[in-house]
Amino acid sequence: MIAFDQVSKSYGTDAAAVHNLSFTVGHGEFLVLIGESGCGKTTTLNMVNRLIAPSAGTIRLEGEDIAALDGVRLRRRIGYVFQEIGLFPHMTVEENIVVTPRLLGWPPAARAARARELMGLVRLAPERFAARFPAELSGGQRQRVGLARALAAEPKIMLMDEPFTALDPITRDDLSEEYRRIHESLGLTTILVTHDVTEAFLLADRIAVMHAGEILQIATPHELVSAPAGDFVRTLIETPRRRARKLADALEVRDAP
Amino acid sequence: MSGGGIWGEALARLPSYLGQHVLLSVSAILLGLGISLPLALASARSRRLRGPLLSFASVVQTVPGLALLALFYPLLLALSAFTRSAFGISFGALGFLPALLALTLYSMLPVLRNTIAGLDGIDPAIRMAARGVGMTGWQSMWMVELPLAAPVIIAGIRTAAVWVIGTATLSTPVGQTSLGNYIFTGLQTENWVFVLFGCVAAAALALTIDRLLALIHDGIAMRSKLRLGAAAAGLIAVVGLGIWPGIAPAAGAVTIGTKSFGEQYILGALIQDRLERAGIASTRRDGLGSNVLFHALSGGEVDVCVDYSGTIWTNEMHRADLPGRQAVLTQMSQWLARTRGIRMLGPLGFENAYALAMRADRAQALHIRSLADLAAYAPRMKIGGDFEIFSRPEWRSVVQAYGLKFAEQRQYQANFMYRAAASGTVDVITAFSSDGQIARYDLVLLTDPRGALPPYDAVILVSHRSAGNARLIAALQPLIGSIDLTTMQRANLMVDRDTDKRSPAEVARMLSGRIGRR
Numbered sequence: 158m159i160a161f162d163q164v165s166k167s168y169g170t171d172a173a174a175v176h177n178l179s180f181t182v183g184h185g186e187f188l189v190l191i192g193e194s195g196c197g198k199t200t201t202l203n204m205v206n207r208l209i210a211p212s213a214g215t216i217r218l219e220g221e222d223i224a225a226l227d228g229v230r231l232r233r234r235i236g237y238v239f240q241e242i243g244l245f246p247h248m249t250v251e252e253n254i255v256v257t258p259r260l261l262g263w264p265p266a267a268r269a270a271r272a273r274e275l276m277g278l279v280r281l282a283p284e285r286f287a288a289r290f291p292a293e294l295s296g297g298q299r300q301r302v303g304l305a306r307a308l309a310a311e312p313k314i315m316l317m318d319e320p321f322t323a324l325d326p327i328t329r330d331d332l333s334e335e336y337r338r339i340h341e342s343l344g345l346t347t348i349l350v351t352h353d354v355t356e357a358f359l360l361a362d363r364i365a366v367m368h369a370g371e372i373l374q375i376a377t378p379h380e381l382v383s384a385p386a387g388d389f390v391r392t393l394i395e396t397p398r399r400r401a402r403k404l405a406d407a408l409e410v411r412d413a414p
Numbered sequence: 415m416s417g418g419g420i421w422g423e424a425l426a427r428l429p430s431y432l433g434q435h436v437l438l439s440v441s442a443i444l445l446g447l448g449i450s451l452p453l454a455l456a457s458a459r460s461r462r463l464r465g466p467l468l469s470f471a472s473v474v475q476t477v478p479g480l481a482l483l484a485l486f487y488p489l490l491l492a493l494s495a496f497t498r499s500a501f502g503i504s505f506g507a508l509g510f511l512p513a514l515l516a517l518t519l520y521s522m523l524p525v526l527r528n529t530i531a532g533l534d535g536i537d538p539a540i541r542m543a544a545r546g547v548g549m550t551g552w553q554s555m556w557m558v559e560l561p562l563a564a565p566v567i568i569a570g571i572r573t574a575a576v577w578v579i580g581t582a583t584l585s586t587p588v589g590q591t592s593l594g595n596y597i598f599t600g601l602q603t604e605n606w607v608f609v610l611f612g613c614v615a616a617a618a619l620a621l622t623i624d625r626l627l628a629l630i631h632d633g634i635a636m637r638s639k640l641r642l643g644a645a646a647a648g649l650i651a652v653v654g655l656g657i658w659p660g661i662a663p664a665a666g667a668v669t670i671g672t673k674s675f676g677e678q679y680i681l682g683a684l685i686q687d688r689l690e691r692a693g694i695a696s697t698r699r700d701g702l703g704s705n706v707l708f709h710a711l712s713g714g715e716v717d718v719c720v721d722y723s724g725t726i727w728t729n730e731m732h733r734a735d736l737p738g739r740q741a742v743l744t745q746m747s748q749w750l751a752r753t754r755g756i757r758m759l760g761p762l763g764f765e766n767a768y769a770l771a772m773r774a775d776r777a778q779a780l781h782i783r784s785l786a787d788l789a790a791y792a793p794r795m796k797i798g799g800d801f802e803i804f805s806r807p808e809w810r811s812v813v814q815a816y817g818l819k820f821a822e823q824r825q826y827q828a829n830f831m832y833r834a835a836a837s838g839t840v841d842v843i844t845a846f847s848s849d850g851q852i853a854r855y856d857l858v859l860l861t862d863p864r865g866a867l868p869p870y871d872a873v874i875l876v877s878h879r880s881a882g883n884a885r886l887i888a889a890l891q892p893l894i895g896s897i898d899l900t901t902m903q904r905a906n907l908m909v910d911r912d913t914d915k916r917s918p919a920e921v922a923r924m925l926s927g928r929i930g931r932r
Contacts, residue, residue: 208545233548243543247561256557257547306547 158184158346159205159314164214166200175200175370178214182348187340189357190350191393192367198350199240201367202316205348206235218314233257236307236315236345240322242299244291250276250302251287257310275305278339297328304336308343315340317349321356333360355397366390423917424596424611432615434591436656439579439619442514446521446574451567454529455555464530471523479581482520483588486512487706508710509699513585513592520581521574528570532563561634568631572624579620583612586701587674589710593619598701602675604829604910605917622652667695668886671716674701675828676909676918677766677848677902681720681872683922685890691926692889704802705729712754714879718890721875722766724868726750728807739869746873755878759887760894764848764902767870768808770797771845771857773835784861785816788842796822798831798840808867809844815866829910832857848872848899850907872897896929 159182167174175197182188190198203209204216207228216223223231244253252259254275255268263271276283279301291299300320307315320336321329337360340347351357357364358378365375366389374386385391457464474482490512536559544554560567583594596612599605626648633641668689672682682698689696699716708730710716723742727733731749736742743761750756770785782788788795797820803809804823812818820842826834829851835843836855845852847859847870874893880886897905905925908916 206546208542229548229550232546237546239539239543239546241539243539243546245540245543245558245562247558260548260553310548 158182158186158219159348160217161201162215162217164201164204164211164216166197166204166209167212178372180365180372180375182346185344185346187337187347187349187360187362189361189364190348190367191352191354191357191364193352196367197370198367199318202318202348202350205314205316206232206237208232233261233310234312234314236310236312238300238303238307238315238317238320240319242291242303242323244299244302244306246291248290249287250281250289250291250294251283253291253302254305254309256306261310271309272305275308278308279305280335281305297324297332300324300328300332304332304339308339313344313346315345315347317347319351320349322351322353329356336360354393358394358397366393420605420607420915420917421611423919424608427595428615431591431593431595431612432619433656435579435582435593435616435619436653438510438513438517438585438590438592439575439582439623440653442517442578442582443521443571443575445514446518446578447525447571449518450522450525451529454526454533457526458530458533459551468523468526468530471526474519475523479516479520480584480587482516483513483584484703486516487588490515491709508589508702508706508713508715510590512588513582513590517578517582517585521578524570524573524577525567526570528573529563529567532566532570533559535566536562564634565631568627568634572627572631575623575627576620579616579623583616587703587706589671589699589702589706589715591699595700598674599679599918601827602679602701602829604912605915619652619656623649626652667697668717668880668883669697669699669715671699671702671707671710671719673704673707677846677906678720679918680905680909680921680925681762683919684893684925685718685720685874687919687922687926688889688893689886692885694886694889711756711875711877714877717877717880718886719875720762720872722870722872723761724767724808724870727868734807734811736865736868739871742869743871743873750875755881757876757878757881757887759874759876759890761871761873762893762897762902763895764872764897764899765870766846766848766872766902768803768806768867769845769847769859769862770812770842771835771852771859772842773838774856774858776841777858777860782860784863785812785818785866786863788860789816789818792818792820792842795820795841796824796839797842797844798824798826798834799844800828800831801825803844812862812866815864848902848906850903850905850910853903854907854911872902892929897925901925 161178161180164178165174165176178201190201192198200209204211205223207223207226210224218226218231245256248256251269251272254272255263258268258271272287273283276286281298281301286294286298286302291302294302300323304320307317317336321333324332333356339345349360361378363375363377364381366373366381368389374381374390376384381390381394385394453463453467457467477485487508540558540562541554544558549557582592583597585592586594586598593612593616596608596615600608600610600612626645629641629645629648632638633645670682670685670689672678679700682700686696686698699710702710702716704725707716707719708721708726711719711721723746726746727742731746737745743758747758750758770788772782777783780787780791782791804825824834824840828846828849831843832845832849832851832855834840835845835857843857845857845859851857852859874890876883876887876890905921908914908921909918
């Protein structure tokens with residue numbers, strides 16, 4: 158469905174550059190890009206809908222080279238959830254959600270129906286939230302709106318840039334589980350960027366471990382654990398276990414007396 | 415002070431002054447927005463455009479408003495001469511057009527700066543999101559960036575509106591009627607009621623427009639269609655009310671031009687009164703600069719005015735010789751008819767000449783009666799003049815003829831000049847012979863035995879457009895030779911004095927009544 162073929166992006170400075178990426182994402186697959194800040198994972202994500210143009214290599218969508226497509230129309234076909242949410246502060250929840258359908262020229266009635274449907278999907282009561290402005294919502298509610306907005310024009314592909322990072326832990330668990338459910342029920346293809354290893358393991362069909370602009374290993378969670386390619390991958394994927402052990406120790410010490 | 419009369423007269427002029435002021439300001443603001451907003455949008459995207467644009471607008475802002483207005487007049491005059499010779503099209507370089515262009519330039523800086531700042535202030539994440547949901551660059555601008563920057567942009571528009579409405583009062587000297595007419599007339603005739611009236615009216619207009627724009631801002635911020643509607647209705651009402659009564663003088667009306675001092679306002683009102691009695695409609699263009707008025711008369715933008723023979727002799731004919739009072743009039747009349755098609759109806763009967771004056775007691779003590787007597791004392795004396803005299807050719811000829819050399823030269827607005835002489839701040843002033851203030855402050859005029867100063871007969875001039883208008887000529891004919899120096903001095907004093915002050919129109923009616931009885 159999505160195929161990267163020797164894709165590189167270089168800037169004048171070395172920041173967030175990526176080198177020679179080749180990988181594919183299949184229909185209905187959930188791929189998580191994981192790595193430290195500045196490893197190039199957001200750059201990689203943004204090249205899929207041409208928010209960033211690659212310096213070299215080709216990216217194909219269903220076999221079509223996206224460099225030959227119109228960037229604006231491409232982006233209207235692909236859902237995007239931003240790290241900083243990026244809701245438009247002067248638009249209501251409903252207007253934010255159906256902004257892409259509006260750009261695509263959907264009639265108002267169809268837009269209103271779609272907004273109601275999506276608010277149900279992300280569990281925001283339309284009668285309470287439709288007319289509110291983003292400033293009147295909690296962080297979790299805002300990200301639900303961001304998710305609904307990304308889904309509004311019925312995209313087949315979803316790109317998500319650390320969508321749950323800014324949320325409190327409980328909301329974060331809820332929302333990421335809900336999204337996994339939505340991903341499956343709508344048959345989406347999702348690429349999600351995160352630096353949270355636990356989140357990656359809980360969501361992903363496959364995980365791509367990135368470091369300094371390159372993919373070190375791309376594999377299922379199971380394979381990553383059983384056969385990590387090198388020390389960096391091993392250290393990274395052991396983080397959740399290490400933390401779980403530390404947590405258990407800490408709790409035991411406290412429970413002892 | 416006969417307060418009721420002056421307040422009444424101020425009120426009577428309000429529809430015309432306010433209407434012109436509103437028309438001018440609103441046109442300038444709209445034209446300014448039409449230019450600044452697209453430029454700001456373009457330069458928000460291109461840094462290369464932004465620097466020069468903001469620098470240009472800042473430089474314009476540092477030019478004093480009056481100077482900016484004054485600069486456009488010769489510019490348009492030259493442009494009009496060019497288009498006439500190139501395409502056979504000419505346009506009025508006086509009044510509305512130069513004022514509009516200068517004010518438009520003046521309105522640009524706050525709009526440019528605030529629009530650019532407003533767009534710059536938008537969170538890059540929002541702009542990124544706009545692209546991410548599939549907006550084109552223009553959709554992002556219209557649907558996201560402009561609405562978010564709107565409060566800052568409207569703040570800029572409010573600043574521009576207040577500046578323009580305030581600065582528009584300065585368009586009077588380039589021949590555009592505005593609320594500034596109150597201020598300029600009032601300043602010249604020391605009619606503080608007029609000055610106050612003009613200031614208050616301009617401030618009230620500025621505040622009203624500012625509040626209505628603020629309402630638009632609230633309407634956008636609160637998404638209140640009611641507020642937006644109310645603000646739009648208010649703006650339309652103000653513009654409509656302002657323009658409706660004062661707009662466009664009746665077609666075929668005679669335009670009377672005056673320079674910016676009391677005597678001219680009296681004579682302008684006198685001419686208007688005569689025309690009114692003859693059933694001829696007329697409008698006034700008051701407070702024009704001396705050269706501006708002559709050019710306007712030559713171009714037919716002004717139909718009638720009173721000018722002074724010496725002014726035209728030296729400034730327009732560039733003559734330095736002085737063949738005598740009558741010969742100057744004859745030659746000038748021929749020159750005007752030949753070169754400009756201007757018809758000189760004749761002299762009013764008095765001179766408003768440059769003449770040196772000093773305190774009567776001082777002159778007596780020093781036995782100074784003439785400029786020749788003055789020469790010996792001049793090196794220890796200070797002289798005060800108006801803003802023009804020291805750069806005029808007749809000053810050079812007087813200085814040469816009598817070998818005058820003063821210790822110090824100072825320049826004053828005419829009314830303050832007389833006071834400076836009375837209080838002893840300066841010893842001698844370059845007075846105007848018909849000025850009522852000479853008697854008021856007990857000054858004496860020094861004689862000019864060598865004839866170094868040109869004669870300044872007040873003459874009625876009619877433009878080539880109206881030179882054949884028999885009714886107009888007949889209505890003005892009785893004025894010729896009807897006003898002697900003492901009458902004019904008295905009339906001027908009635909307008910200038912502090913107690914029992916009269917408006918130029920009242921004095922004109924008195925003069926007209928006397929002429930009518932003759």
